[in-house]
Amino acid sequence: MDSHGSSLNRSQSVASGLEKTTWKPSHSRSSSTLSSRQSRQIIKDWEVIDDLQVDMQTGGEHDMTIPGLCEGYLLKRRKWPLKGWHKRYFVLEAGILRYSRNQQDVSRGRVQGSLDVSLAVMSINKKSNRIDLDAGDILYHMKAKSHEIFYIWVTKLQAHRLYKKNEAATLHSGFLQTLSFSVADSAGASGALPSANTAVNSKVSAWLQQSHNPDICVQGICQKLPKTQHSQINKPAVGRHSSHGPPSVADSAAEYFDASDDVLCGSSSEVSDESGLSDGSTPNSDVVAKSTGRRTTLPATCPDNSHVGLMAILYNNIGKDLARVSMPAALNEPVNLLQRLCEELEYSELLDTASNTPDPYQRMVYIAAFAISGYSTAMFRNRYKPFNPVLGETYECIREDRGFRLISEQVCHHPPISACHAESENYSFWQDQRWKNKFWGKSLEILPTGMVNVTLPRYGDHYEWNKVVTCIHNVLSQQRYLEHYGEVTIRNLKSNVCTCKITFVKVNKNLNEVQGTVLDQSGSIIHRFGGLWHEGIFCDTLPTPKCVWKPSESIMIPKDHLVYYGFSTFAMELNELTPDLKPLLPPSDSRLRPDQRLLEDGKVEESDMKKDEIEEFQRERRKELSKKGEEHIPRFFKKAKDACGRDVWLTNETYWKLRENPGFAKTENLILWS
Numbered sequence: 249m250d251s252h253g254s255s256l257n258r259s260q261s262v263a264s265g266l267e268k269t270t271w272k273p274s275h276s277r278s279s280s281t282l283s284s285r286q287s288r289q290i291i292k293d294w295e296v297i298d299d300l301q302v303d304m305q306t307g308g309e310h311d312m313t314i315p316g317l318c319e320g321y322l323l324k325r326r327k328w329p330l331k332g333w334h335k336r337y338f339v340l341e342a343g344i345l346r347y348s349r350n351q352q353d354v355s356r357g358r359v360q361g362s363l364d365v366s367l368a369v370m371s372i373n374k375k376s377n378r379i380d381l382d383a384g385d386i387l388y389h390m391k392a393k394s395h396e397i398f399y400i401w402v403t404k405l406q407a408h409r410l411y412k413k414n415e416a417a418t419l420h421s422g423f424l425q426t427l428s429f430s431v432a433d434s435a436g437a438s439g440a441l442p443s444a445n446t447a448v449n450s451k452v453s454a455w456l457q458q459s460h461n462p463d464i465c466v467q468g469i470c471q472k473l474p475k476t477q478h479s480q481i482n483k484p485a486v487g488r489h490s491s492h493g494p495p496s497v498a499d500s501a502a503e504y505f506d507a508s509d510d511v512l513c514g515s516s517s518e519v520s521d522e523s524g525l526s527d528g529s530t531p532n533s534d535v536v537a538k539s540t541g542r543r544t545t546l547p548a549t550c551p552d553n554s555h556v557g558l559m560a561i562l563y564n565n566i567g568k569d570l571a572r573v574s575m576p577a578a579l580n581e582p583v584n585l586l587q588r589l590c591e592e593l594e595y596s597e598l599l600d601t602a603s604n605t606p607d608p609y610q611r612m613v614y615i616a617a618f619a620i621s622g623y624s625t626a627m628f629r630n631r632y633k634p635f636n637p638v639l640g641e642t643y644e645c646i647r648e649d650r651g652f653r654l655i656s657e658q659v660c661h662h663p664p665i666s667a668c669h670a671e672s673e674n675y676s677f678w679q680d681q682r683w684k685n686k687f688w689g690k691s692l693e694i695l696p697t698g699m700v701n702v703t704l705p706r707y708g709d710h711y712e713w714n715k716v717v718t719c720i721h722n723v724l725s726q727q728r729y730l731e732h733y734g735e736v737t738i739r740n741l742k743s744n745v746c747t748c749k750i751t752f753v754k755v756n757k758n759l760n761e762v763q764g765t766v767l768d769q770s771g772s773i774i775h776r777f778g779g780l781w782h783e784g785i786f787c788d789t790l791p792t793p794k795c796v797w798k799p800s801e802s803i804m805i806p807k808d809h810l811v812y813y814g815f816s817t818f819a820m821e822l823n824e825l826t827p828d829l830k831p832l833l834p835p836s837d838s839r840l841r842p843d844q845r846l847l848e849d850g851k852v853e854e855s856d857m858k859k860d861e862i863e864e865f866q867r868e869r870r871k872e873l874s875k876k877g878e879e880h881i882p883r884f885f886k887k888a889k890d891a892c893g894r895d896v897w898l899t900n901e902t903y904w905k906l907r908e909n910p911g912f913a914k915t916e917n918l919i920l921w922s
C-alpha cells in the first residue's frame with residue numbers, strides 16, 4: 249500500500265483536493281530578484297487554504313475532540329540573522345504551534361516562538377512541500393522533508409485550526425447564552441438534536457481508546473517513514489498533559505478489515521424528456537417505463553447518522569485505505585463496493601447503442617457518454633459509504649431485461665481490490681477497482697487507479713479508459729458534496745482511428761461540468777459534446793444534434809429517493825434477494841451478507857454488531873492462512889498483465905459454469921459469515 253506517499257501525478261494535480269484557493273497574499277512571495285515568469289510559476293503553485301467553516305450549531309457537539317499532537321522536525325526560513333532554511337523542532341498541540349531549536353530544547357521548555365494556528369492564514373505549496381502560516385505580525389515559512397511529512401502536517405494543522413475555531417465559537421455562544429439567561433432554552437435545544445445511537449457511539453469511543461495507544465501507529469505511514477520520523481506522527485507527549493483526544497495520526501493496532509466492494513446492477517433505463525436537455529431524440533425516448541418485476545423501494549428508510557463523530561475516525565486513519573477502515577454501520581449504505589461496480593452499468597443501454605453504431609467516431613461518443621454516466625450516482629450519494637467487501641466476497645447480477653450478467657469479487661485485501669466482469673451479446677465490460685484516498689483535513693480525495701475496459705465484438709473494438717479523481721468536499725459536515733475532476737482518455741486498443749478526451753472541470757461556475765472531444769488520427773476534432781455529469785450530455789456534431797445520455801427518471805424526479813440513501817431504482821434492485829435466486833447463489837454472495845441485510849432492514853445496531861463479527865472472522869481467517877504460510881487465492885478472477893505491463897484482474901471464466909453445473913450448493917465454498 250502506498251496510498252499516502254505518492255505525490256499527485258499530473259492530471260491529479262490539476263485537481264487539488266484542498267478547498268478552493270485564492271491567490272497567495274502578497275506578503276511572502278514578492279521577491280524582486282525573480283523573473284516575472286518565475287514568480288508567476290511560484291504564485292501558481294501556492295494555494296491558500298480556505299477558511300474553515302465553523303458550524304455554530306454543532307460546534308460544541310462532535311468537533312470538540314482535541315486533535316492529536318503532532319511534532320517533528322521541519323525546515324523554517326529565516327530572514328535575519330543567518331538568512332536561509334534552518335532545521336527546527338515543531339510541536340502542534342491544542343491549536344498552538346511552538347518551535348524550538350531541537351527536541352531537547354522542547355523538553356526543557358525552551359521555546360523560540362509560538363502561534364495560534366487558527367488566527368493564521370495558511371498557504372501551501374504541494375510541489376515544494378512548503379507551508380506558510382501568516383498571522384500578520386507573525387509569519388512562519390516552513391518546509392517538510394518529504395511529501396508524506398508535508399501531507400501529515402497540512403492535515404494536522406487543519407484539524408487544529410478547526411478545533412481552535414470551534415473552541416472559540418463555543419466560548420462565544422456560551423457567552424451569548426449567559427448574557428441572554430437562556431440556559432434552560434439551550435438545554436432544550438440540545439435535547440432536540442438527533443438522539444445518539446448508543447451502539448455507534450460506544451464503538452467510536454472504543455475506537456478512540458484503542459487509538460489512544462501511542463506506541464502503535466498507522467500502518468502504512470509508520471512503515472513508510474524512517475524511524476526518526478515516527479514522532480512526527482504519533483509520539484506520546486512525555487510529561488505533557490495528553491489526557492485529551494486521540495493521539496495524532498495514531499491508530500489502533502488492529503487492522504480494520506472491512507471489505508470494499510462495489511457493483512450492483514439495476515434497471516431503470518427510462519428516459520425522461522423533462523430536463524430540457526433532451527430534444528426528444530434521445531436513444532430511448534420511445535421506451536415507456538416498463539415494470540421489471542423488481543422491487544421499487546427498500547424495506548426501510550436510511551438512518552440519521554449526523555451524530556456519528558466522523559472527525560475522530562478520519563483523523564485517526566490518515567494515510568490508510570478507507571476501504572480497510574471499519575466504520576459504524578450507521579455510516580453505511582446497504583450496498584457494497586462490489587455492487588457499486590455493477591452500478592456503473594446503470595446506463596448499459598449506451599453500450600448497446602454503441603454496438604449498433606457503425607461509424608467509429610459516433611460510436612466513441614456513446615462510449616464516452618457511458619464513461620460519464622457511471623459518475624452520475626455520486627450526486628445524491630454523499631451521506632453514506634458502501635460496505636467494504638471481505639476478502640473472497642462475491643456478487644452476481646443477472647439482468648435479462650438489460651441483456652447482461654455480471655460477477656464481481658473482492659480479490660485482494662491489501663490493497664483492497666474489487667474486480668468485476670460483465671458480459672452481454674453486445675459487449676464485455678470489466679475493471680478492477682482500487683483507489684488511494686487522501687484526507688486533507690476538510691476534503692477527502694479518492695484517487696482511483698486501474699482502467700475500465702469495454703469490448704464490442706461486432707467491431708472488434710477494445711476501449712480502455714482511466715478514472716478521474718473524486719473529491720468529497722466538507723467531508724466532516726452535513727454540507728458534504730462530491731466533485732469529480734481530471735481528464736479521461738479513451739483509447740481503442742484495436743484501432744487508432746480515433747481517441748476521445750473528456751474533461752471533468754474542476755470548480756467551475758457550472759458545477760459538475762464535463763466537456764469532451766472525439767479526435768481523429770491527425771488530432772482534428774470530429775465530435776464534441778458536453779453537459780453536466782449529473783444531468784446529461786449533449787452532442788451537437790452528430791447527424792442530428794442530440795442528448796446522448798441523461799439520468800434515469802427515478803433519480804431526476806424528486807421523489808422519496810433521498811430517504812432511501814439517494815438510490816435510483818437500479819441501485820435499489822442491487823441487493824434484492826428473491827426466493828428463487830437464493831438457492832443458486834454461492835454463500836459468499838453479498839446478497840447473503842447478514843450485516844448488510846440488517847442495515848437494509850433498518851436494524852442499525854444489530855447490523856453494527858454483525859459487522860464487527862464478520863470483520864473479526866476475516867482477521868482470524870487471515871491469521872490462520874498466514875500461519876500456514878498460504879495466501880488467499882481468488883476464486884473467479886486471475887491476475888494478469890495488460891499491454892502496458894500493469895497488473896489486472898481478469899475473469900477465469902468459471903463462475904457461470906460452476907453455477908450451472910454442479911451448482912454452488914454442490915461445490916466447496918468459502919465461508920465468510922454465519
Ligand SMILES: CC(C)CCC[C@@H](C)[C@H]1CC[C@H]2[C@@H]3CC=C4C[C@@H](O)CC[C@]4(C)[C@H]3CC[C@]12C
Nearest residue numbers: 579629630631632633634683694696715718720
Ligand atoms: C464516511 C462518509 C459517511 C462519507 C461518505 C463517503 C462516500 C461518499 C465515498 C466512500 C467511498 C467512495 C467511492 C470510492 C470509489 C469510487 C470509484 C470512483 O471511480 C468513483 C467514485 C467512487 C464510487 C467513490 C464515491 C464516493 C464514496 C462512495
